[in-house]
Amino acid sequence: MSTELLQTLWFVLIALLWIGFFFLEGFDFGVGMLLPFLGKRDEERRAFINTIGPHWDGNEVWLIVAGGATFAAFPDWYATLFSGFYPALFLLLLGLIVRGAAFEFRSKDAHPRWRSLWDWCIFAGSLLPALLLGVAFANLVRGVPIDADKNYTGNLLTLLNFYGLLGGVATVALFLLHGANFLSLKLAGDLHGRTRRLARRLWPVAFALVTILMVATCFLTDLYSRLGLASGVIPLSAVVALLLAGSFLGRGREGWAFAMAGLAIILILVTFFVTLFPRVMISSTNPDYSLTIYNASSSPYTLRVMSLVALILVPIVLAYQFWSYRIFRQRIKADPRSLTY
Amino acid sequence: MDPILLSRWQFALTTIYHFFFVPLTLGLVWFVAIAETIYVRTGQQLYKQMARFWGKLFLINFAMGVVTGIVQEFQFGMNWSTYSRYVGDIFGAPLAIEGLLAFFLESTFLGIWIFGWDRLSKGLHAATIWLVALGSNLSALFILLANGFMQHPVGYRINPASGRAELVDFGALVTNPRGWLLFLHTIPAGLATAAFFVLGISAYHLVRRQQLEFFKKSFQIAAIIGLIGSVAVGVAGHFQGIYLLEVQPMAAAASEAHWETVYPAPFKVVALFDLTGKREIWSLQIPYALNWLYLPKDVGAIPGINQIQAEYVARYGPGDYVPLVALDFWMFRIMVGAGLLMIALAAYALYLPLSKWPERWTRGLRWMGWAIALPYIANTSGWILTETGRQPWIVHGLLRTEEALSPTLGAGTVLFSLIGFALVYAALMAADVYLLVRYARAGLAAAEQEAVDPALPVARAQR
Numbered sequence: 001m002s003t004e005l006l007q008t009l010w011f012v013l014i015a016l017l018w019i020g021f022f023f024l025e026g027f028d029f030g031v032g033m034l035l036p037f038l039g040k041r042d043e044e045r046r047a048f049i050n051t052i053g054p055h056w057d058g059n060e061v062w063l064i065v066a067g068g069a070t071f072a073a074f075p076d077w078y079a080t081l082f083s084g085f086y087p088a089l090f091l092l093l094l095g096l097i098v099r100g101a102a103f104e105f106r107s108k109d110a111h112p113r114w115r116s117l118w119d120w121c122i123f124a125g126s127l128l129p130a131l132l133l134g135v136a137f138a139n140l141v142r143g144v145p146i147d148a149d150k151n152y153t154g155n156l157l158t159l160l161n162f163y164g165l166l167g168g169v170a171t172v173a174l175f176l177l178h179g180a181n182f183l184s185l186k187l188a189g190d191l192h193g194r195t196r197r198l199a200r201r202l203w204p205v206a207f208a209l210v211t212i213l214m215v216a217t218c219f220l221t222d223l224y225s226r227l228g229l230a231s232g233v234i235p236l237s238a239v240v241a242l243l244l245a246g247s248f249l250g251r252g253r254e255g256w257a258f259a260m261a262g263l264a265i266i267l268i269l270v271t272f273f274v275t276l277f278p279r280v281m282i283s284s285t286n287p288d289y290s291l292t293i294y295n296a297s298s299s300p301y302t303l304r305v306m307s308l309v310a311l312i313l314v315p316i317v318l319a320y321q322f323w324s325y326r327i328f329r330q331r332i333k334a335d336p337r338s339l340t341y
Numbered sequence: 342m343d344p345i346l347l348s349r350w351q352f353a354l355t356t357i358y359h360f361f362f363v364p365l366t367l368g369l370v371w372f373v374a375i376a377e378t379i380y381v382r383t384g385q386q387l388y389k390q391m392a393r394f395w396g397k398l399f400l401i402n403f404a405m406g407v408v409t410g411i412v413q414e415f416q417f418g419m420n421w422s423t424y425s426r427y428v429g430d431i432f433g434a435p436l437a438i439e440g441l442l443a444f445f446l447e448s449t450f451l452g453i454w455i456f457g458w459d460r461l462s463k464g465l466h467a468a469t470i471w472l473v474a475l476g477s478n479l480s481a482l483f484i485l486l487a488n489g490f491m492q493h494p495v496g497y498r499i500n501p502a503s504g505r506a507e508l509v510d511f512g513a514l515v516t517n518p519r520g521w522l523l524f525l526h527t528i529p530a531g532l533a534t535a536a537f538f539v540l541g542i543s544a545y546h547l548v549r550r551q552q553l554e555f556f557k558k559s560f561q562i563a564a565i566i567g568l569i570g571s572v573a574v575g576v577a578g579h580f581q582g583i584y585l586l587e588v589q590p591m592a593a594a595a596s597e598a599h600w601e602t603v604y605p606a607p608f609k610v611v612a613l614f615d616l617t618g619k620r621e622i623w624s625l626q627i628p629y630a631l632n633w634l635y636l637p638k639d640v641g642a643i644p645g646i647n648q649i650q651a652e653y654v655a656r657y658g659p660g661d662y663v664p665l666v667a668l669d670f671w672m673f674r675i676m677v678g679a680g681l682l683m684i685a686l687a688a689y690a691l692y693l694p695l696s697k698w699p700e701r702w703t704r705g706l707r708w709m710g711w712a713i714a715l716p717y718i719a720n721t722s723g724w725i726l727t728e729t730g731r732q733p734w735i736v737h738g739l740l741r742t743e744e745a746l747s748p749t750l751g752a753g754t755v756l757f758s759l760i761g762f763a764l765v766y767a768a769l770m771a772a773d774v775y776l777l778v779r780y781a782r783a784g785l786a787a788a789e790q791e792a793v794d795p796a797l798p799v800a801r802a803q804r
Contacts, residue, residue: 057449086754100407
């Protein structure tokens with residue numbers, strides 16, 4: 001394979017890892033953010049956690065592997081992004097650390113204060129990463145100050161611009177909807193009805209924010225100037241998918257509502273990655289300083305080795321992750337005897 | 342303050358903390374897997390209880406290892422971006438493979454194991470914990486191959502156009518003897534850590550004559566694994582030492598405070614250093630003994646720190662190539678001392694069941710609880726030795742630590758994150774130890790119910 005093809009392949013693969021992460025951890029984060037508000041009694045909160053209990057750790061690995069794959073295939077992208085977004089990533093890490101520990105700790109002591117403490121840790125540890133990832137991704141496509149040596153020259157405040165914050169808030173809203181949809185699919189009895197009603201209430205907010213984000217993407221990034229009218233198709237289809245999700249919600253077809261909101265998440269990320277390509281970090285200082293898949297990548301040899309590794313392993317991983325969701329496809333009741341976490 | 346120094350402290354803090362949890366994960370998972378397999382094959386409930394009780398403690402520990410591991414994956418780019426650009430072509434590969442091959446495997450199947458007791462057939466359920474064991478140990482292999490490259494770079498060339506190191510031989514990278522020796526040293530260390538963990542907790546209950554059958558059995562299995570593990574750590578460490586002398590003679594010399602090339606060299610049992618840590622004030626020596634340590638190999642005249650320093654100045658240019666000798670000297674002695682004590686204690690634990698129950702037992706068992714600390718001391722001092730012995734290099738012979746930092750990073754930012762990590766880590770450690778102690782003391786009843794009821798006194802919760 002030619003070097004350009006390999007570089008494109010790895011761009012696509014990393015995009016897929018991020019898409020997988022946003023889709024899967026999206027509902028995880030949503031459930032985590034809803035937890036202290038939606039669960040009135042302790043068994044209810046435990047039922048919520050149990051819907052994602054077998055999966056959250058595996059879902060989080062998508063992020064770790066996206067990071068690792070970026071390191072292996074585009075070391076300069078990894079170096080610029082991670083050193084440049086240092087404060088944001090530090091907060092993201094703290095959020096994920098506290099959240100993971102909280103899942104494991106919260107039910108191991110029955111004291112209400114102990115449990116409430118960890119429930120709020122799960123909330124904060126879900127909200128913070130969701131918000132920061134949205135801000136980071138929006139800034140990636142908007143462009144950030146990068147100098148001729150591929151170093152980020154801004155700070156944390158540089159990222160907190162209108163478009164970046166819009167990306168963050170829209171991500172949080174969409175994850176909340178995605179989480180509520182997931183809960184309504186996984187829960188039984190009274191909780192099922194309650195989460196379904198909640199999803200309906202969350203939908204207008206998510207829809208409005210995502211629509212604004214997609215319109216802003218056409219005007220505030222160079223998507224339109226680079227790709228013309230045809231570029232509008234993907235952001236538009238993201239909005240349409242979310243519209244369909246709303247309509248399915250109204251008719252009580254929660255499976256389809258979950259699928260369509262998930263599709264909207266996928267299409268938003270596709271919009272982002274299409275806007276980026278073939279760049280991986282856009283320099284707002286000078287377009288020539290942008291990192292691209294060509295000037296940020298590993299050697300052709302490394303890319304070839306890693307392609308072979310990915311070709312063998314990715315299908316296996318997908319197969320057993322799919323299997324794990326099939327094992328736990330039954331709905332969960334707020335019954336103390338059936339709860340593990 | 343200096344961002345390099347702060348970044349080094351942060352790396353040390355996050356890595357030592359991460360590795361506080363990892364060895365127990367690596368070792369205890371085999372206990373659980375073996376116990377559950379015996380249960381599947383024989384149908385004895387005792388072994389199911391064993392899988393569930395030790396599995397519970399495994400889980401409390403595992404979560405901490407996972408979440409602190411994410412920091413490890415990210416901080417190379419965050420604090421050491423120059424390093425990441427320079428060796429990312431090589432170093433990124435084992436990290437990505439670790440994620441794809443190992444992290445997905447262990448996290449997915451652990452999720453299935455925790456929640457799948459009633460959903461899977463017995464055999465299939467036992468298989469999932471074996472896959473977790475495989476995943477976590479593969480993860481150790483690939484991260485140690487990555488570290489092996491930093492200690493002893495192989496399979497690369499410097500690209501004259503880009504000026505960075507690039508991979509030319511993947512086979513050499515994944516068969517690097519330095520990485521494999523680290524792996525062969527770490528796996529038995531994990532087994533020994535788990536064994537002393539099980540021995541200590543079992544002893545706690547045996548002394549109190551609680552759940553005797555269960556904890557006697559656990560104790561006996563752990564004694565066997567503990568002896569095999571701690572002897573194997575020593576053997577692997579011995580061969581690692583011989584190889585270290587070959588590829589990182591400075592680290593080897595520093596760990597012995599061996600200054601001048603002489604044959605045969607004396608072994609220093611203890612030594613005192615001045616405040617620079619690089620000058621010796623006094624030492625207690627055994628003549629010729631340093632050469633005996635490398636037996637059965639005859640290594641000849643062992644190069645001293647002063648000669649290697651002169652040689653490195655000639656090869657790499659002016660500079661100080663001597664690591665902090667005092668630290669490495671003492672870390673090595675603490676590690677080996679703890680290891681030898683572990684071998685003795687494991688042998689004693691193996692012999693105990695032969696002696697008369699309960700008078701002899703309970704007297705000897707009182708020590709076992711405190712011995713849980715020994716492998717942790719050895720694991721930590723071993724890593725401090727490995728990482729500081731390599732200094733001033735981040736990649737031996739290729740890149741210095743002081744050149745590896747992210748150029749945009751301010752001292753204030755690192756100080757902020759260092760304090761943040763320290764506070765959060767301290768709080769989580771407190772919660773984790775609290776839970777481990779609570780569940781360990783509560784005994785078997787706790788394994789079958791999720792939470793130990795705080796309203797019940799510990800003594801009653803045990804029955």
